[in-house]
Amino acid sequence: MDDIVKQALAKWPNVPHCYGWLGLDARGNWYMRDDRTQAQGPFRTAKGSMLRHDKLIEFIHRNYEHDDEGQWFFQNGPQRVYVELEAAPLVWRVVEDASGGFAVTAHTGAAVTVSGCLLDEDGRLYLASPLGLGLVHTQDVGIAAEAVERGIWTPETVQASDLPARFGHVLSPAGRHAAVPHT
Incomplete structure (x- = not known):
């Protein structure tokens, strides 16, 4: 602040x-x-x-x-x-880094470590972090899909309406x- x-x-x-x-x-x-x-x-x-x-x-x-x-x-x-x-309270930007990993940054500019991956009924991809839950920006879904395909993130199927209570x-x-x- x-x-x-x-x-x-x-x-x-x-x-x-x-x-x-x-x-x-x-x-x-x-x-x-x-x-x-x-x-x-x-x-x-x-x-x-x-x-x-x-x-x-x-x-x-x-x-x-x-x-x-x-x-x-x-x-x-x-x-x-x-x-x-x-x-969600955060919107994630995802980039592939030089080492082949994936860097995640909130719309506020805060870098985070991903602790969970969720996929809702509409195909929206969310990532959990110590900062909170965020939705992957639509422009970065393809990059995030690469992390899923490589097994770095494993999406859990969820209902979007359950996320506020859960997180x-x-x-x-x-x-x-x-x-x-x-x-």
Whole structure:
């Protein structure tokens, strides 16, 4: 987390959390979701406006984390902005390295070691890591398939709907927040 964010949290510790305004799609793209977009439906139905400002995206990546309940968020200064997820909290980029192995990096730039491989009912390939569960980017599925064919990763067949409970992440913090009575 950026030092400036930590300082803002210390200065303003009680800023209300924000829900529904930021989404992460299955290709690692960030979307702003204004009131009108949110009124059109959940993130999978109405994404909003894709962020294209490189410095803002880098800032989000450096300050992207999850809470103890598995809700992923972007800490924007003193305000926690919970993220609506299309498929998983992370999107993996996969490259074959010079030694014939495969390097995996999150959409945030964090390099990880793969601890599991999963294939859902729609043929989407997920990789588990100590950082969390992520979906392999569509452009890298062919490279990941090479790792599977070589026996480096052995996919386990799963249902996509079971993954959040199994890996402890929440696809829609906004939906969860709306369902919980507030006092």
